Amino acid sequence: MSELELPRARYLPWQQLQKERLQQQITANRLPHALLFSGIKDIGKKDFAFAFGAQLLCTRPGGGSACNQCSSCHLLNASTHPDLRLVRPEESKLIVIEQIRDLTEWVVQTAQQGGCKVCILFPAEQMNVQSANALLKCLEEPGPDTFFILVTDQPGRLLPTVRSRCQRVEFQVPHEEEAIPWLQSCSDSDVDISLLLALAAGAPMKVVKQFDGDYLNRRARIMGATDGLIQGKVTAVAAAASLLSKEYPVEIYDVLYGLFSDALKLTLSSSNNTLINKDMESFINVISNKFSCTAMLLVIDCVNMCRRAVTGSSNPNPTLLLESLLIKLDELASSEGSNNRV
Numbered sequence: 001m002s003e004l005e006l007p008r009a010r011y012l013p014w015q016q017l018q019k020e021r022l023q024q025q026i027t028a029n030r031l032p033h034a035l036l037f038s039g040i041k042d043i044g045k046k047d048f049a050f051a052f053g054a055q056l057l058c059t060r061p062g063g064g065s066a067c068n069q070c071s072s073c074h075l076l077n078a079s080t081h082p083d084l085r086l087v088r089p090e091e092s093k094l095i096v097i098e099q100i101r102d103l104t105e106w107v108v109q110t111a112q113q114g115g116c117k118v119c120i121l122f123p124a125e126q127m128n129v130q131s132a133n134a135l136l137k138c139l140e141e142p143g144p145d146t147f148f149i150l151v152t153d154q155p156g157r158l159l160p161t162v163r164s165r166c167q168r169v170e171f172q173v174p175h176e177e178e179a180i181p182w183l184q185s186c187s188d189s190d191v192d193i194s195l196l197l198a199l200a201a202g203a204p205m206k207v208v209k210q211f212d213g214d215y216l217n218r219r220a221r222i223m224g225a226t227d228g229l230i231q232g233k234v235t236a237v238a239a240a241a242s243l244l245s246k247e248y249p250v251e252i253y254d255v256l257y258g259l260f261s262d263a264l265k266l267t268l269s270s271s272n273n274t275l276i277n278k279d280m281e282s283f284i285n286v287i288s289n290k291f292s293c294t295a296m297l298l299v300i301d302c303v304n305m306c307r308r309a310v311t312g313s314s315n316p317n318p319t320l321l322l323e324s325l326l327i328k329l330d331e332l333a334s335s336e337g338s339n340n341r342v
């Protein structure tokens with residue numbers, strides 16, 4: 001896929017409903033001061049938040065969008081609009097209280113461009129309790145014409161008191177008929193977009209952000225090394241060395257999760273209709289024949305644990321983490337056989 005910088009201020013084709021509902025609230029002068037945009041990761045919530053923020057700040061919005069020509073829009077495009085505040089994790093993976101204290105000071109200031117002020121905060125679930133409590137004060141006493149847009153993939157991790165002060169706007173996974181043409185319009189190569197969208201669990205922005213032109217090759221290498229490992233042709237340490245990637249630390253875990261989940265589905269249903277990795281069906285058959293359901297579930301659990309460790313705040317040693325997973329996989333492959341399946 002072509003490289004796109006995200007987030008961008010844009011409404012995506014599958015976000016019409018949300019756009020129209022908010023538009024009606026603006027027209028009726030009933031837009032609440034705090035909005036919570038929620039839905040699974042990578043379906044364009046942040047793009048929507050930026051587009052909506054731009055529209056609120058624009059001095060000549062028309063047709064339900066920012067004009068892209070006024071001084072406010074120029075400031076936004078140059079990322080120098082004084083009345084737009086972004087709050088997101090900086091040095092740590094958390095939104096810390098100092099950031100919310102800064103925000104509190106900004107909230108009480110008068111808008112410099114004479115319009116409203118907009119704060120976009122994401123991922124909102126990365127606030128710790130202290131910062132969430134500090135934010136509550138802002139939400140309880142918003143300055144005039146100040147709008148907060150919180151964006152989250154995990155609304156359940158927000159403080160209930162924060163959630164209850166926001167109007168929730170729910171975003172759904174787009175239908176293929178909407179996502180595929182849009183992805184085709186962003187793509188400059190002949191990749192199988194339908195396969196990539198399935199691998200991304202329907203999340204188009206994941207396809208754009210993570211599945212670059214080499215993704216399917218990297219995925220094939222992961223499959224090849226895993227195959228070598230479970231067939232006893234390479235050691236776990238060698239496989240880990242060949243697969244460890246600083247640039248794409250999570251990819252190995254996502255690919256393994258997908259392959260083992262498919263193999264489990266195949267074993268349980270004896271049907272290939274629901275496979276996501278349709279192009280790797282023969283390898284999925286190998287896994288399904290080699291491992292019992294219990295063993296596959298164990299692998300999926302371990303993969304999830306590793307993924308959480310890599311994306312969490314504990315900064316584990318990536319080599320040891322991957323080696324330990326592959327050693328476990330190797331042990332299970334050696335101890336399992338097609339005769340002892342559950």
Ligand SMILES: [Zn+2]
Pocket residue numbers: 058059060061066067068069070071072073
């Ligand atoms: Zn404008």
